[in-house]
Amino acid sequence: MVITLLGTGTSQGVPVIGCDCEVCRSVDFRDKRLRTSVHIQTDDLSLVIDTGPDFRQQMLRERINTLDAVLFTHEHKDHTAGLDDIRAYNFRQNRDMPVYGQQRVLDSLQRDFAYAFAEFKYPGIPQIQLHTIDEHPFSIQNTTIIPIDVLHYKLPVLGFRIGDFSYITDANYISETEMEKLKGSRVIVFDALQQEPHLSHFTLNEAVEILTRLQPEEAYLTHISHRMGLHSTINKMLPPFIRMGYDGMKIRMNKKIPV
Incomplete structure (x- = not known):
């Protein structure tokens, strides 16, 4: 499995429009952060978690030409706004895009992208196949995915575990029951805002x-x-096994690939 951090920034991205702080003025490429998203590549599956406003740019940058499915953590725009750009994969792969999320999230997508679900569809719109995630593990092709329930203030959000990799974003609370699902993960990507x-x-x-x-x-x-x-x-302040993620970082289960 290869994990690519497509974006590691908060809802405004970094730099923030109009901000003159030292981070926003930094020339270090690792301080340039698009909205949070991740790509997971297994032997037979290309999967993205969340399609934020920078989705098109991220996929072009990483030259990801095949996409088998999209998972959504929750319905906030910084995680969903780029969904329209799956059209390129519809055309290239000649099939609908399987999209997975909680029913509340799928309902939100149908409101926000109503034209894609209209009875009479305009030519060239995204072709989307919706799949509801409940609390049970599910499979996409031969890959098993375990949903992890977390809270983003009072909003339920999903994290995911795929094999020995776990991914949690937009969270400030994880119950002990859900924490058990994370135990034994060899690699974890985890929310840390500030x-x-x-x-x-x-x-x-x-x-x-x-x-x-x-x-x-x-x-x-x-x-x-x-x-x-x-x-x-910040990297210098962290324990040896924890590192700041950055856009474009590629992670194998035991080895980080240089960008």
């Missing part, structure tokens, strides 16, 4: 505390705000 307390996201210290408890071989932080600090500075 250093100060936040209403709906884990802070850096909270993320480090949870990851230290879970003890994966490797952990990477995502959904990072410009308020977190410079990538190079």
Whole structure:
């Protein structure tokens, strides 16, 4: 399995429009963050979790020419707004795109992209095949996916475990029952917005505390705000097995591939 961090930024991305802080002015490419998304490639499956506003740019940058399915964590626009651009894969692969999410999320997609679900469809619109995720594990082709229930303030959000890889974004609470699903993961990508307390996201210290408890071989932080600090500075503060994620980072289960 190869995991590519397509975007590691918060809902505004980094740099933030109109901001003149040192992070937004940084020339370090690792401080340039598109909206959060991840691509997972197994032997026989190409999968994306979330299609934010930067989806097209991310897929072009990584030259991902085949896409088998899309998973959604929740319905916020910074995670769904790029769904229209699956059209390119419809045309290239000559089939509908399987899209997976909780029923509430699928309902939101049908409202936001109503033209794609209209009775009389305009030519060239996205072709989407909806699949509801409940609390049970499910499979896409030969890959089993375990949904993990977390809270984003009061909004239910899904994380996912695929084999020994787990992915949690947009969360500030995980129950003990759901935490059990993360145990034994060799690689975890985990939400850490900033250093100060936040209403709906884990802070850096909270993320480090949870990851230290879970003890994966490797952990990477995502959904990072410009308020977190410079990538190079924060990385030096972290335990050896935890690193800041950055856009374009590729992770094998035991080995990070240089960009």
